[in-house]
Amino acid sequence: MLSYLLRRILLVLPVAFGVSVICFLLVQIAPGDPLTAIMPVDATAEEQAAMRAAYGLDKPLPVQYTIWIGNLVQGDMGKSIATGRPVAGEVFGAVQNSLLLAASAAVIAFPIGIFLGFLAGYFRDTWIDRGVTALSITGVSVPNYWLGIVLVIIFSVNLGWLPSMGAGPGGSQAWEWDWAHMRHLILPAVTLAVVPIGIVARTVRALAGDILTMDFVQALYAKGMSRADVLRHVARNAAATALSVMGLQLGYLLGGSILIETVFNWPGSGFLLSNAIFQRDLPLLQGTILVLALFFVAMNLIVDVVQAAIDPRIQRT
Amino acid sequence: MSATDLYAPTKDKGGPAQPLISVRGLKKYFPVRGGILGRTQAQVQAVDGVSFEVAKGETLGIVGESGCGKSTTAKLLIGLTEKDAGEIVFDGFALGPRLSLKELRKGVQMVFQDSYATLNPRMTIEASVAFGAKVQGLDNPEARARKLMERVGLDPARFAHRYPHELSGGQRQRVNIARALAMSPRLVVLDEAVSALDKSVEAQVLNLLSDLRKEFGLTYIFISHDLNVVRYISDRILVMYLGEVVEIAPVDSIWERQAHPYTRSLFSAMPSMDPDNRTKEPPLAGDPPNPINPPSGCRFHTRCRFASEVCKSKVPVLGGLAVNAGHRVACHLYDAQSGHPKAGQGIPA
Amino acid sequence: MTDTITSHDAAATEPAPVAKPQGYWQGVGARLVRDPLTMLCFGVLMLLILAAIFAPWLGLADPYKGSMIARLKAPGTEGYPLGTDEQGRDMLARLIYGGRLTLFIGLMPVVLAFFIGSALGIVAGYVGGMTNTIIMRTVDVFFAFPSVLLAIAISGALGAGIVNSLVSLTVVFIPPITRVAEAVTSGVRALDYIDAARATGASAWTVIRVHVIGNVLSPIFVYATSLTSVCMILAAGLSFLGIGVRPPEPEWGLMLNTLRSAIYVNPWLSALPGVMIFITSLCLNLLSDGLRSAMNVRD
Amino acid sequence: MTKLLDIRNLSVRFSGKRTVHAINDVSLSMEQGETLALLGESGSGKSVTLKTLLGLLPPKRTKIDGSIHVNGVDVLSLKGRALQKYRGGEVSMVFQEPALALDPVYTVGHQIAESVMRHKGVSRENAMSTALDMLDRVRIPSANRRLHNYPHELSGGMRQRVMIALALACRPRLLLADEPTTALDATVQIQILLLLRELQKEFGMGVIFVTHDIGVAVEISERVAVMYAGQIAEEGTTREIIRDGRHPYTQGLLAANLHDVARGARLNAIPGAPPALEERPDSCSFAPRCPRVLQECRAALPPMIEPAPRRRVACLRAEEPVAVE
Amino acid sequence: QGTLRVGMTAADIPLTTGQTDQGGEGMRFMGYTVYDSLIEWDLTSADKPSVLIPGLATEWSVGDDQLTWTFKLRPDVTFHDGSPFTAEVAVWNFEKLLNDQAEQYDPRQSAQGKSRIPAVASYEAVDDLTLTITTKEPDATLPYQLAWILMSSKANWEAMDKDWEKVAMSPSGTGPWKLETFVPRERAELVPNTEYWDEERIPKLDKMVLMPLPEPNARAAALMSGQVDWIEAPAPDTIPAMEGNGLVISSNAYPHNWTWHLSRLEGSPWNDINVRKAANLAIDREGMMPLLGGLMVPAKGFLPPSSQWFGNPEFDVTYDLEAAKALMQEAGYGPDNRLKVKALISPSGSGQMLPLPMNEYIQQSLSEIWIDVEFMVVEWNQMINLWRAGAADASVDGSQSINFTYFIQDPFTGLIRHLDCNLIAPNGTNWGHYCDDEMQALFEGIKTTFDPEEQNAVLQKTHEKFVNDALFLFVTHDVAPRAMKPSVKGFVQAQNWYQNFSSISIEE
Ligand SMILES: Nc1ncnc2c1ncn2[C@@H]1O[C@H](COP(=O)(O)OP(=O)(O)OP(=O)(O)O)[C@@H](O)[C@H]1O
Ligand SMILES: Nc1ncnc2c1ncn2[C@@H]1O[C@H](COP(=O)(O)OP(=O)(O)OP(=O)(O)O)[C@@H](O)[C@H]1O
Ligand SMILES: [Mg+2]
Numbered sequence A: 001m002l003s004y005l006l007r008r009i010l011l012v013l014p015v016a017f018g019v020s021v022i023c024f025l026l027v028q029i030a031p032g033d034p035l036t037a038i039m040p041v042d043a044t045a046e047e048q049a050a051m052r053a054a055y056g057l058d059k060p061l062p063v064q065y066t067i068w069i070g071n072l073v074q075g076d077m078g079k080s081i082a083t084g085r086p087v088a089g090e091v092f093g094a095v096q097n098s099l100l101l102a103a104s105a106a107v108i109a110f111p112i113g114i115f116l117g118f119l120a121g122y123f124r125d126t127w128i129d130r131g132v133t134a135l136s137i138t139g140v141s142v143p144n145y146w147l148g149i150v151l152v153i154i155f156s157v158n159l160g161w162l163p164s165m166g167a168g169p170g171g172s173q174a175w176e177w178d179w180a181h182m183r184h185l186i187l188p189a190v191t192l193a194v195v196p197i198g199i200v201a202r203t204v205r206a207l208a209g210d211i212l213t214m215d216f217v218q219a220l221y222a223k224g225m226s227r228a229d230v231l232r233h234v235a236r237n238a239a240a241t242a243l244s245v246m247g248l249q250l251g252y253l254l255g256g257s258i259l260i261e262t263v264f265n266w267p268g269s270g271f272l273l274s275n276a277i278f279q280r281d282l283p284l285l286q287g288t289i290l291v292l293a294l295f296f297v298a299m300n301l302i303v304d305v306v307q308a309a310i311d312p313r314i315q316r317t
Numbered sequence B: 001m002s003a004t005d006l007y008a009p010t011k012d013k014g015g016p017a018q019p020l021i022s023v024r025g026l027k028k029y030f031p032v033r034g035g036i037l038g039r040t041q042a043q044v045q046a047v048d049g050v051s052f053e054v055a056k057g058e059t060l061g062i063v064g065e066s067g068c069g070k071s072t073t074a075k076l077l078i079g080l081t082e083k084d085a086g087e088i089v090f091d092g093f094a095l096g097p098r099l100s101l102k103e104l105r106k107g108v109q110m111v112f113q114d115s116y117a118t119l120n121p122r123m124t125i126e127a128s129v130a131f132g133a134k135v136q137g138l139d140n141p142e143a144r145a146r147k148l149m150e151r152v153g154l155d156p157a158r159f160a161h162r163y164p165h166e167l168s169g170g171q172r173q174r175v176n177i178a179r180a181l182a183m184s185p186r187l188v189v190l191d192e193a194v195s196a197l198d199k200s201v202e203a204q205v206l207n208l209l210s211d212l213r214k215e216f217g218l219t220y221i222f223i224s225h226d227l228n229v230v231r232y233i234s235d236r237i238l239v240m241y242l243g244e245v246v247e248i249a250p251v252d253s254i255w256e257r258q259a260h261p262y263t264r265s266l267f268s269a270m271p272s273m274d275p276d277n278r279t280k281e282p283p284l285a286g287d288p289p290n291p292i293n294p295p296s297g298c299r300f301h302t303r304c305r306f307a308s309e310v311c312k313s314k315v316p317v318l319g320g321l322a323v324n325a326g327h328r329v330a331c332h333l334y335d336a337q338s339g340h341p342k343a344g345q346g347i348p349a
Numbered sequence C: 001m002t003d004t005i006t007s008h009d010a011a012a013t014e015p016a017p018v019a020k021p022q023g024y025w026q027g028v029g030a031r032l033v034r035d036p037l038t039m040l041c042f043g044v045l046m047l048l049i050l051a052a053i054f055a056p057w058l059g060l061a062d063p064y065k066g067s068m069i070a071r072l073k074a075p076g077t078e079g080y081p082l083g084t085d086e087q088g089r090d091m092l093a094r095l096i097y098g099g100r101l102t103l104f105i106g107l108m109p110v111v112l113a114f115f116i117g118s119a120l121g122i123v124a125g126y127v128g129g130m131t132n133t134i135i136m137r138t139v140d141v142f143f144a145f146p147s148v149l150l151a152i153a154i155s156g157a158l159g160a161g162i163v164n165s166l167v168s169l170t171v172v173f174i175p176p177i178t179r180v181a182e183a184v185t186s187g188v189r190a191l192d193y194i195d196a197a198r199a200t201g202a203s204a205w206t207v208i209r210v211h212v213i214g215n216v217l218s219p220i221f222v223y224a225t226s227l228t229s230v231c232m233i234l235a236a237g238l239s240f241l242g243i244g245v246r247p248p249e250p251e252w253g254l255m256l257n258t259l260r261s262a263i264y265v266n267p268w269l270s271a272l273p274g275v276m277i278f279i280t281s282l283c284l285n286l287l288s289d290g291l292r293s294a295m296n297v298r299d
Numbered sequence D: 001m002t003k004l005l006d007i008r009n010l011s012v013r014f015s016g017k018r019t020v021h022a023i024n025d026v027s028l029s030m031e032q033g034e035t036l037a038l039l040g041e042s043g044s045g046k047s048v049t050l051k052t053l054l055g056l057l058p059p060k061r062t063k064i065d066g067s068i069h070v071n072g073v074d075v076l077s078l079k080g081r082a083l084q085k086y087r088g089g090e091v092s093m094v095f096q097e098p099a100l101a102l103d104p105v106y107t108v109g110h111q112i113a114e115s116v117m118r119h120k121g122v123s124r125e126n127a128m129s130t131a132l133d134m135l136d137r138v139r140i141p142s143a144n145r146r147l148h149n150y151p152h153e154l155s156g157g158m159r160q161r162v163m164i165a166l167a168l169a170c171r172p173r174l175l176l177a178d179e180p181t182t183a184l185d186a187t188v189q190i191q192i193l194l195l196l197r198e199l200q201k202e203f204g205m206g207v208i209f210v211t212h213d214i215g216v217a218v219e220i221s222e223r224v225a226v227m228y229a230g231q232i233a234e235e236g237t238t239r240e241i242i243r244d245g246r247h248p249y250t251q252g253l254l255a256a257n258l259h260d261v262a263r264g265a266r267l268n269a270i271p272g273a274p275p276a277l278e279e280r281p282d283s284c285s286f287a288p289r290c291p292r293v294l295q296e297c298r299a300a301l302p303p304m305i306e307p308a309p310r311r312r313v314a315c316l317r318a319e320e321p322v323a324v325e
Numbered sequence E: 001q002g003t004l005r006v007g008m009t010a011a012d013i014p015l016t017t018g019q020t021d022q023g024g025e026g027m028r029f030m031g032y033t034v035y036d037s038l039i040e041w042d043l044t045s046a047d048k049p050s051v052l053i054p055g056l057a058t059e060w061s062v063g064d065d066q067l068t069w070t071f072k073l074r075p076d077v078t079f080h081d082g083s084p085f086t087a088e089v090a091v092w093n094f095e096k097l098l099n100d101q102a103e104q105y106d107p108r109q110s111a112q113g114k115s116r117i118p119a120v121a122s123y124e125a126v127d128d129l130t131l132t133i134t135t136k137e138p139d140a141t142l143p144y145q146l147a148w149i150l151m152s153s154k155a156n157w158e159a160m161d162k163d164w165e166k167v168a169m170s171p172s173g174t175g176p177w178k179l180e181t182f183v184p185r186e187r188a189e190l191v192p193n194t195e196y197w198d199e200e201r202i203p204k205l206d207k208m209v210l211m212p213l214p215e216p217n218a219r220a221a222a223l224m225s226g227q228v229d230w231i232e233a234p235a236p237d238t239i240p241a242m243e244g245n246g247l248v249i250s251s252n253a254y255p256h257n258w259t260w261h262l263s264r265l266e267g268s269p270w271n272d273i274n275v276r277k278a279a280n281l282a283i284d285r286e287g288m289m290p291l292l293g294g295l296m297v298p299a300k301g302f303l304p305p306s307s308q309w310f311g312n313p314e315f316d317v318t319y320d321l322e323a324a325k326a327l328m329q330e331a332g333y334g335p336d337n338r339l340k341v342k343a344l345i346s347p348s349g350s351g352q353m354l355p356l357p358m359n360e361y362i363q364q365s366l367s368e369i370w371i372d373v374e375f376m377v378v379e380w381n382q383m384i385n386l387w388r389a390g391a392a393d394a395s396v397d398g399s400q401s402i403n404f405t406y407f408i409q410d411p412f413t414g415l416i417r418h419l420d421c422n423l424i425a426p427n428g429t430n431w432g433h434y435c436d437d438e439m440q441a442l443f444e445g446i447k448t449t450f451d452p453e454e455q456n457a458v459l460q461k462t463h464e465k466f467v468n469d470a471l472f473l474f475v476t477h478d479v480a481p482r483a484m485k486p487s488v489k490g491f492v493q494a495q496n497w498y499q500n501f502s503s504i505s506i507e508e
């Protein structure tokens, strides 16, 4: 197991390198001057050049990359052009908030998805199955950013039940697990949960359905197991794959929450990213994408390792 | 027009005495990757120094336990798997500069075990049969295909435009045979070609194979694990164990006397067919060992009743029996110089 | 003589196959036609696509020409069957014209990615070895980005615009298609019929062309169709964020964005583009599902 | 003493996309401790017969007529707890592909123990020691270690031994074995056959052994029932079937076995292929392939002729002397 | 009493260290709240244009050389950290912006502040409360320039290890508000500075919370669901719904305009005064009202009509299609000889109001007088680049006008920078390459007229020329709408980019 772990980690390194190159290049393909957005509109060319030099943007690309990666391994992701604050701090704070949101969405989505999927898989080709399938297709088909707006209008503006934006009365830094804060989570988390509910339900349905047609299920009945026992076996068989799908979904939730975070003004990584894009804040853009992508890579790694740990069929050496 | 008209195999070159195919020291190791860096950690010694030859018009049967390298040998013969070492000589020409792979494949064709998997599910029967002829640039491939289909007992009018899943197993195996013959090969390698068929259908296909052999003067290499079938169709039998040839002999000779202890066990493992004389004791214990780390010396020594110290270290060579030089066996018991306590005595009958 | 007849008879008496001879795609088509839901979705999509293509000939109002007086009219207003947008432009016309761009940037990336990804994947899967390693490891790197993130990152970096959206979405969808294509191809490559084809002496290219492509393309295609809905939503999402299509082009995501504040004036109006996106992606999903089951020949 | 197994006029029909008359009017009985080989080609209904015995067929798409009694218990009427107790307790089964019939994510020990716990109501430790004991009995080397292996870590032969251990762990009265050796090598097959034979003696249970290999049937069973197209074509002791097969189909099978056939001689193949069972047969199903077919064969179902006690042949010409070739 | 929660349009909390970013909004919420400048705007009245008043400087005068200015500083002013405000600190603050060798030089503040005080050449602390500033050339607009410069605490900077990043988290100014907590991109909480030197302006509120809410609909939803009490710039379409919900909309004219800046390069059709006037007469500005929910002041010139510098131009900017057509014909155009012009516009941008519909409206209006407008639509940040590049740059692709919105609060930003010969792009922001001797003389007059009254007269004359020559296509002025709960009391919206929050209280 240990050597499996090591090998997986080793395999991650080139991917991480590739990710860093892409993140770096991403901002190089960007047209226009990154400093435009933060200079006063009537700043002179000379002032701009000085600023550019101050940010090291006047050096050749490979040099910029080397400097960037060098700083990076020391935990320094540069400073935001727009705010001057260290990117690392900004990104980690935001990723924490996104994680909170993504995890909440996962907490909503996964149990519902699993339950619905199992139900549909077990009652395959019945009206229950069709109902769940319809529900999950609807879930993956709805543009969630639009759903978010609709929910805000209904539950915040018209009914006034839930807040429409923000991470609680005191902002994300004063986050606490009380109702005053958690009610801020509800709408964005629910909105974000809709797609993974659909995906998890479909996955689990297919898994459960497939496993139920396997020979060993007959063998289980043949040795006198009850329905509940058989379902336990099915669940155990589906667990590894389902978990890995859910792990990846968590990654997608984190990386894909940008639209929802903009709609709900949630101070997460997506919100940060959209600010970075509109302010053409390159270091921030780089940093955010890099951290999210690396997080996703790590998530993949964890998923793989967990999958290997719970699924005896996977080669662990 | 008889079916024979369209059958124009490549010209015989070396005359009847020249073996149609001879194989020397054929070797194939498959790497097993693993470890932290995914480097090759071990090798499956699937085929390790196999040599034999097949005379023109002869049928050679190959038997052995699962995983002993029968299919790999077959694929090596036709170049589907690249050999690590060894030489393949087809009618006097070694595969290499003088004989290209494409030419070799014109002379050697193969029928696989799984009749369904070997047919492209998106292709009609006719197209599948005609494909090889088309590739080899033979003229009028469709007509050839139809004639051959007729010859193997499939009415072209009814079957030409069908897809594999619309056929029964026996019919599909006929298609496979027709496809192999479409290129007018001289040697057909049949890898478990009848194993998946029901007994009654198997008999039909075996009849067909015998007919075709006579009609077209084919040479067969027939791989099977059913000794009865091998015996029925073959002239000589080659026994493999863990990638090596342990015994090769004319069928009657081996039926009378299985010289190698492994061959003996294999034969004793056949169900008896006599209710009054059922098998008493399993001739071999356990499963065949893993070809990743085959035992040293004689690879069979771990399961052999007659094994002695030499067998662990010394690799036996294939040598003719005293009674019959055409019956060759790789066992220290038959080699007077081997140093085995019972060297030269053979196994008791 | 007799032998031949024996085998002949043998074949003749075997059970008659289920249906009269028909091609694979005919079979798929026949199964699709028998699936009402899929056909309905297909119909809706065709309607949308045809309406989008023939929009200029449908006698619609000018989708770009607005009127300040006729702003934000409710659907059903005289002369404006679906109302007007925040600049008094006819919603019906804009929604139909909007289908052009939306469907184009929603579907085109998948189409492009399908060709590029399939080519890469098939080559990687069939050739294997170093080629495979290079292609697939590169793909792995792109896989390290969640798709939404990658699309937004590239679009965000390139800036708004149709071409930029096309580029970024195509880049997003190439890796998954390549991966599936590679997996399917190496699966097919391991099958005996490929060996059988190679055994005839056919060149690699011939084998790929005749035996591989036909068998891998449909699973890749089915997979690609399942991506279209994601792509649609994503493309509209980019416009919604303001890094996709630029105003004043009619595009559903962008319309959703620009009509956001109209939600307080006329909620139905601002819901319309969202409904269009939803219906289209729903149809795409259902069509993909239908196609999947129709292509799944179980015998 | 009640019969171990008594099947009367059993018919099984599958509906769905295609209708399949898988079993047609089969009657079969077994005494306690008997071994019966069910012999037949692919699709002749062997597996369906076994599954019907265990009530494993999908209830919605299956229509079952007739009756099945095991030790006097009406199997077809069993439900819920009683059915669970019967499955694995009274009757248990060994499947053809042990690799598929074992749950891949549980250790083999767990899977055996699970069954023991359910039927014997013992603690997990006791169940595990029973499992260990069973693994020993099926001659699995270093059983203690194997107990904690997952199925994929075992070889094919070993897996089949585990299946057998699992099936016998609760001491069933009747063991159903569905081609348990087909997937195995000849050298391993004979080991398993001998093992089963031994265990049958030791446990004294009845065995139904499904196979399409006559040789295997000979090795394992006292009695043989030959099935064709969902019907019993012929039944008798193994000796009777081998030495004196009366049904033309049996004879064909024997010939096709190639035992003692001269090399290169023409094989006496049964032409054609078995019928599709889309309709319930109303004449002899074998007639289209039969070398000795009569006009009457195509007109009506053949009578069941009983030339001796517990010996029957479903053929009009069963009483005729066998034609000399 | 009470807490006022404000939804800002900025995407981030403005820079907190002193000189703010985020444009006018930054100065409004983080500048004049936490900090003071030497000279400030009078924000107490809603009825008249705001004028300069003493801030940290109590009086100022220019020497005979017309270059050296002397400032008397307000005594007994202390920073939030308790340290006193002195001339030395003021000098230190100038150094932080202008001297990149100085220890306290902060490129970020400098980027925001340096260009605001182009006139300043040197500065000196004469004594604790006397400061002199020398200009490069005579420049009477210096007080307006200095109104930009905010004074941060030197002592605090030293206490924060001379690290501006740390200062950002707990800054110190002399202003009426203290920054209490600060979460980047989320919120800033300001509390009253009870020690403030101007008792009138000690805030009545307990707390003011600033939240960046760049998305207009998110702002509207936040206000309507009660998460904030006040939002800046509500989207016009949301206003009826807000009013329906009992919310209050506050607005007032202020120095902002929305114009087409015209190219005066050789060959530009806008060089013909008849065309310029015709275009100005062809637009029905009242007709634009519904589009903006009534929240606009139709332009009568470059400055809002209420501006103290508006003057009495002869050319009346109104809607008169007939007159416009006549002028066009005089210029040689007609139904059969239409004029084609190319115009740069952006789909969005700060202060741009609703650029697309408004420009389309203009396009339709101009087509009535045979001017066919072709738009070149570019993204806002690129627009800024094109604006800096000037009309002659290749990147504008021959466009003959650029639609821009201007901050026009003082003589320099309001008038000079757009048309000064010395500021022709790319050296300055005279986009259209306009250069006119008469105008240049007027600009000179503004800089050399040190008496405020007389200076106002010159400014009026200058603006009259702006209008009479129809130097821009004048369209409209924004009215800085903001929406708030009815419980927000005591707010007086000054005619300025900045506002006074001290008078506000929340009614329970
Ligand atoms: N492509 C491959 N890569 C790795 N190992 C392989 C490959 N092909 C075959 N082997 C291994 O080589 C050995 C010989 O395989 P081969 O298929 O030749 O056996 P066989 O005698 O045909 O067995 P069977 O009777 O099961 O068909 C086996 O251990 C097999 O696992
Ligand atoms: N669940 C089912 N639904 C529909 N048809 C079935 C089902 N199970 C079996 N059949 C059909 O019933 C017939 C008998 O099948 P069965 O599995 O009993 O054959 P078998 O004798 O066991 O063959 P084999 O030797 O291939 O295992 C076949 O035609 C099969 O297709
Ligand atoms: Mg093989």
Ligand SMILES: [Mg+2]
Binding pocket: D046, D047, D048, D178
């Ligand atoms: Mg079966």
